[in-house]
Amino acid sequence: xxxxxxxxxxxxxxxxxxxxxxxxxxxxxxxxxxxxxxxxxxxxxxxxxxxxxxxxxxxxxxxxxxxxxxxxxxxxxxxxxxxxxxxxxxxxxxxxxxxxxxxxxxxxxxxxxxxxxxxxxxxxxxxxx
Amino acid sequence: xxxxxxxxxxxxxxxxxxxxxxxxxxxxxxxxxxxxxxxxxxxxxxxxxxxxxxxxxxxxxxxxxxxxxxxxxxxxxxxxxxxxxxxxxxxxxxxxxxxxxxxxxxxxxxxxxxxxxxxxxxxxxxxxx
Numbered sequence: 001x002x003x004x005x006x007x008x009x010x011x012x013x014x015x016x017x018x019x020x021x022x023x024x025x026x027x028x029x030x031x032x033x034x035x036x037x038x039x040x041x042x043x044x045x046x047x048x049x050x051x052x053x054x055x056x057x058x059x060x061x062x063x064x065x066x067x068x069x070x071x072x073x074x075x076x077x078x079x080x081x082x083x084x085x086x087x088x089x090x091x092x093x094x095x096x097x098x099x100x101x102x103x104x105x106x107x108x109x110x111x112x113x114x115x116x117x118x119x120x121x122x123x124x125x126x127x128x129x
Numbered sequence: 130x131x132x133x134x135x136x137x138x139x140x141x142x143x144x145x146x147x148x149x150x151x152x153x154x155x156x157x158x159x160x161x162x163x164x165x166x167x168x169x170x171x172x173x174x175x176x177x178x179x180x181x182x183x184x185x186x187x188x189x190x191x192x193x194x195x196x197x198x199x200x201x202x203x204x205x206x207x208x209x210x211x212x213x214x215x216x217x218x219x220x221x222x223x224x225x226x227x228x229x230x231x232x233x234x235x236x237x238x239x240x241x242x243x244x245x246x247x248x249x250x251x252x253x254x255x256x257x258x
Contacts, residue, residue, distance in 0.1 A: 027222075027223070027226065030219045030222070030223065033219075034216065037212060037216055041212065042254075042257065042258070045209075045257075046257070046258050048175075048178055048196060048197075049193070049196070049197045052182075052185065052189055052193075056182060056185070059182060068179065072176070075172065076172070079168070079169060079172070082162075082166075083165075083166060086162055086166060106169070110173060110176045113176050113180055114175070114176040114179055116180075116183075117182065117183040118183070121179070121182060121183045
C-alpha cells in the first residue's frame with residue numbers, strides 16, 4: 001500500500017469503475033500538445049494562404065512536416081478522449097454509443113488523411129520549378 | 130425534511146438561466162469544453178488544406194479557396210482564440226492537478242488572466258502569421 005501511486009489508489013473507485021486511465025491520457029497528451037501547438041501555429045499558420053509552390057516547398061521541409069504530423073496524431077487523440085468525456089456527460093443509451101462511434105470514426109479518418117497528406121508532401125519529389 | 134435549512138448552497142450548473150448566476154469559475158470551465166470541441170472545425174479545414182496541398186491542381190485551389198475565404202478567415206481567427214484559450218485553460222488544469230491555485234479567488238483570477246492572455250496571443254498570432 002505504501003508504495004502505491006495516488007492514481008493507482010484512485011483506480012476503480014469512481015461510479016463507472018474506470019476513467020482514471022482516460023484522465024491520465026488526456027493530461028499526458030495535453031503536456032505534449034503544450035509543446036506542439038505553438039510550433040504548429042507558427043509553422044503552418046505562416047504558410048497557409050501562400051501561393052502553391054511556396055506552401056509546398058515549406059511543408060515539405062522536415063521540421064514543419066514533423067511538427068504537423070505529430071500535432072495531428074496527438075491532437076486528434078486528445079480530441080477523441082476529450083469529446084468522449086463530453087459525450088458521456090450529456091448523452092445516454094444508443095445516442096451515446098452512436099455518437100462515440102461517430103467521433104472516433106471522424107478523428108481516425110481526419111488523422112489518417114492528414115498523416116497521409118504530410119507523408120506525401122514530405123516524401124514525393126518536388127515538381128520542377 | 131425537504132425544507133430543512135436550504136441554506137446558501139450552490140446550485141447545479143444545469144439550472145442555467147433564471148436560477149443560476151454565472152461565475153468566472155463555471156463559465157471558464159464550460160468555455161474550455163466549448164473551445165476544445167469547436168476546434169474540430171479548424172482541424173477539418175487544416176486537414177483538407179494539407180490534403181489539397183499534397184495533391185495540387187484543382188484540389189489545392191478548392192481547399193486553399195475555402196480556408197482563405199472570408200468565411201475561412203473568420204473560422205480560423207476564432208479558432209486561434211479557441212486554441213490559445215484551450216491551451217491556457219489546460220495549463221491551469223495542470224497547475225490545479227499539482228494542488229496549487231485551488232482557492233476560489235485564485236481560480237477566478239487565473240480565469241480572467243486566461244481570457245485576456247488568449248486575446249493577446251490571438252492578436253500576436255494574426256500579426257505574425
